[in-house]
Amino acid sequence: MNRINPAKLLLSKWTATRPRHKEKHFLVTELFRDEQGTVLEIELQAVLTRRAERLAWHNLQDAEHWKMGWK
Numbered sequence: 001m002n003r004i005n006p007a008k009l010l011l012s013k014w015t016a017t018r019p020r021h022k023e024k025h026f027l028v029t030e031l032f033r034d035e036q037g038t039v040l041e042i043e044l045q046a047v048l049t050r051r052a053e054r055l056a057w058h059n060l061q062d063a064e065h066w067k068m069g070w071k
Contacts, residue, residue: 002061002068006031006039009057014044015067023048025070031057 014026023046030043032054042060045052060066 002063002066004060006057009042013070014060015071017065017067
């Protein structure tokens with residue numbers, strides 16, 4: 001399990017362990033917060049295609065799907 005500080009996710013780099021559509025490397029481009037400032041979701045952008053998807057930041061803790069940095 002990846003240990004993550006959600007406040008430091010912006011512009012962090014991630015590698016998908018099971019790439020889809022040749023999209024392997026991703027960058028966190030936006031954080032979505034609630035009224036108290038707690039990070040709920042992030043926007044991940046594929047480096048190759050610039051396609052963006054929104055997902056819960058907790059998904060990045062799954063080491064079977066995501067690795068920190070570009071590898």
